[in-house]
Amino acid sequence: MASGERQRTCRACGKKFDYPVKGGAATRHHCEDCTAVPAETRKILERLSSRVAQLENQLRRLQEKSAPPPT
Numbered sequence: 001m002a003s004g005e006r007q008r009t010c011r012a013c014g015k016k017f018d019y020p021v022k023g024g025a026a027t028r029h030h031c032e033d034c035t036a037v038p039a040e041t042r043k044i045l046e047r048l049s050s051r052v053a054q055l056e057n058q059l060r061r062l063q064e065k066s067a068p069p070p071t
C-alpha cells in the first residue's frame with residue numbers, strides 16, 4: 001500500500017517509522033531509537049545499513065537470475 005509521506009525509513013537501522021509524530025524524538029532521517037545514539041556511532045550504522053541494502057539488492061538480483069520465474 002502506498003503510504004503517505006509520513007512513513008519514513010530510518011537511515012541508520014532501516015526501520016520504518018512514522019514522521020512526524022507528536023512529541024516523538026524521531027527526525028526526518030532517523031527513527032526514535034537511533035536519535036538516542038551518538039552521531040559518530042550513527043554514522044557507522046548508516047554505513048553498515050547502506051551496505052546491507054546493497055547486499056540485499058544483489059541477493060535479490062542473484063535469486064531472480066537463478067530461480068526460474070514462477071509459473
Ligand SMILES: [Zn+2]
Nearest residue numbers: 010013031034
Ligand atoms: Zn533507526
